Amino acid sequence: MKKHLFFFLILLSIIKIQAQDQSNPNILFIAIDDLKPTLGIYGDSFAITPNIDAIAKNGTTFLNNHTQQAICGPSRASLLTGKRPDYTKVWDLKTKMRDVNPTILTIPQYFKQRGYETIGVGKIYDPRCVDNHRDKPSWSIPSIKENELEYPKGYNKPALGFYQNKENLNTINGIKNSALAKNIQKNKIYKYITDRFKPPYEMADVPDGAYVDGAIANKSIQLLDTMNTSKPFFLAVGFKRPHLPFVAPKKYWQLYDESKIQLAAYQKKSKNPVDVSYHKAGEMQKYKTPEIIYKLNNDGLLALDKELQKKLMHGYYAATSYIDAQIGKIIAKLKQKDLDKNTIIVIWGDHGYHLGDHSLWNKHSNFEQATRSPLIIYDPRINTGYKINSPTEFVDLFPTLSDIANIGIPKNLDGVSLKAQIKGEVNTSKTYAVSQYPRKNKMGYSFRTKEYRYTVWINKKKSTVPIFKEDIHAEELYDYKNDPLETENKIDNEEYKQIKITHQMLAKGYFKDQVAASKTSGEKIKNLDKVKNNNTYKRAQVISEFIINTMSLTNTKRQFLLETLSEKYANNTAQTKGKNLPKSTRRAIYKATFIATRNKLSKIFSKIEIAQINKLEKRKMSELNNN
Known part of the structure; x- marks a missing residue:
């Protein structure tokens, strides 16, 4: 009898250990640079993204998800801390997150504290906004940088970090030799070259691993092969495309017929425009070849000829399909190692992207194409597909992952857990998502509800101080049900008066809440x-x-x-x-x-x-x- 009891207790302990393993699932955390919802699962019938679509099919796709600020550094600092930019104080690409918030808590750091092995490869944080270790407190082992990656036999790392096409390599080497002949300082040669030649796209007949993102995928697969699975892991994989330049192996370009690419239907400012909302696509203008000439139209917006627009869009889609294929390889390895049954997969793009709408390119705005960002969460314990139409935002990711991983939600986060949405219990979480963008001495705060966007531009103030009527520079209101292309700012339209008032009240409440939070956060004095x-x-x-x-x-x-x-x-x-x-x-x-x-x-x-x-x-x- 005692012998049977002994074996029974052993069996119970094994079951208990297995249950504990299941209660703390692994996390595969995939970041994709500059990816807008150009994915099949988001309804883009032109996009060829079978691997991401397959993950989303049995996961939760957040259709109305928005970034906190449509630019890499601030977006990632906010997402990875669950705090808004006015708290992180990262509004640009030069402020280092822990210089202004030395004790701030990040997602991987918190998971590490809760017993996870945290590993990062590629671009997770924007490297300009963290320390040289890509935020040392976040990782169990040093984050793996791009210069540590390996490339296939016969290939060097991409020239300037991007290029493998032989013609481009010859041009780059020629300019480099010219710089050396002129005794240009070594640390200035990169700028000397890119001031003269930096193509915005490239197609090369090379293996996937010849470009950075293929090398990132290969390193991630290698990590999964050697992973110590005695404790749960948090593996963060940061892909760098489809950020400019749009580079991808030839086979991904060949997936698309360029003649069938549809250009943005509305390529000018909205009626009743707020000029501060627009920009000159300065990022795009940094990518140069002798045949590309950038010019501005009468509204001061970038005017590109149709053929160049099509080529750029072709490159963006090719680069997106290239990343999709790399994700497919990582998922295949996850399954091969029998890790898929206990690994939550998170896929996100750090913000949206303009591809010619409003004559805008890149991001850097509060318009829909810049703020709307893909977010997909697959939990194998649920394994059921849901699509969420209500507004969500990236600050929700920290509490959500903590909740579904059963490690407790940290206090003082700005988002809410989306666990109920992932379980299919509800299809709503909040009334609005908030994005913001600085322009000169103004900050634009954009409130995206289910059908509308209200943006208010504030003079010389942030949300952490009281906002008064006289601080308002301008307002915008867009109706996505009747005007999805944002052709008219309805803020002065009498038919939208009540909608305007409702959204103004939402903004007023938000600003009040932020001031209150600012006064009580951390160790700040209250009075x-x-x-x-x-x-x-x-x-x-x-x-x-x-x-x-x-x-x-x-x-x-x-x-x-x-x-x-x-x-x-x-x-x-x-x-x-x-x-x-x-x-x-x-x-x-x-x-x-x-x-x-x-x-x-x-x-x-x-x-x-x-x-x-x-x-x-x-x-x-x-x-x-x-x-």
């Missing part, structure tokens, strides 16, 4: 009056009075400086006092506060004034420390 007796406030008073008297500041600038320095010192104290932090962490906190303070001061002080403030603050601080 200046509450710290007036603290040493930090007294120190701010002494230092600000010294600066004020030296610089003869106005009353407005005096009060603003006092409040800003008080917040700076309070933040530093709250995050460091009584905590046994390493010097490197303290330096990172002080640096982040310094940058945040400088940005805040720039609202009313000039660069020269800020430099003088920093100099005087440092001098007075030294005096106080020595006394």
Whole structure:
């Protein structure tokens, strides 16, 4: 009897271990650079994407999903932290995420903390917005960069990172030799070449692995072959196409008949336009060959001839099919290793893409083609296909993955879990998705509901401070049910008055919520009056009075400086006092506060004034420390 009981207990423990393994599934996290919903599963009948479509068939496809900001660095920083750009403070391609938010939590970092092996290969974060390790805290082992990839025998890594066509290689080598003959500095040769020659597309009769994305796929397959599956893994694979230049092996170009490509139907500004919403496609204009001439039309928008438009679109679709094939290879290896039954697959493009609509190319806008982004989640435990029409956004991905992986949802995320949608229980999650885009000294906030888009452009402010009527530069309203091409801004149309008011109220509530969240997030002080007796406030008073008297500041600038320095010192104290932090962490906190303070001061002080403030603050601080 005891013997039978012993074996029974062993059996129960085995079942328990298996159940635990199932409760913490693996994650295959696939990022695709600049991919818009040019996929069969999204209704694009021209696209040839059988592998992604097959995954989506039994997964959840979010049809009305939107990026937080339609540009690589800010989009990825937001998606990977579950926080909006006004929190991450990454609005451009040069701000490093942890310089301004040293303690921010990322998706792979959180999974690593919960016992996952986290591995990254290719472009997950935008490398310009993280450290040289592609965000070291995120990975169990160092992230695998593009310069560490291997290429097939007989092929070097692509020239300039992109090209394998022999004619292009000859041209590039010729320009390089010219640069060497002119004694151009080594670190400036790349720019010398690309200023003269950088084709926006390429077709070469080469194997898939000759280009970067094929090499990324091959490395991912190698990782799956050698993966230690004793604990769950989080494998992030970042593909670089269909980002410009649109390069792909010849066989993927041959999938499409260029004569059947349909150009964007509406290639001008909307009626009743808001000029700040548009751009000159500066990114496209950086891709040059002798025969391509870029020119602007009367509206200041890029005007490309029809043949070039078709070639670019052909290249975009070919590059998309190329990536689809690489994903197919990775999924085949997943199945071969019998890992598919316990691996959640996530496929996302970091934002949408303009292909000539409104005479726009690339991204960099708040229009539908730039913000609408593919998001597909396949959970093998559900294995049923659903399509979600309600608005979702990339900040929802962090809480969703944490929820379905059963590791608990971190506090202070800006999104919501979509687990109920993935299980097919509901087909709605929220009223609107929010995207934003900076243009000059304005920030456009775009609210996408099920059928409409309301965009409000704010002067010199972000959502983390109160927004008033006088701060509004312009507004836009688009009706996607009756006007999917955004041909008319309906904001002044009397028939849309109630819809306009409704969306204005949504925006008002959002801005109010963001201000409240800003006041309570992290260790920020909630009310200046509450710290007036603290040493930090007294120190701010002494230092600000010294600066004020030296610089003869106005009353407005005096009060603003006092409040800003008080917040700076309070933040530093709250995050460091009584905590046994390493010097490197303290330096990172002080640096982040310094940058945040400088940005805040720039609202009313000039660069020269800020430099003088920093100099005087440092001098007075030294005096106080020595006394």
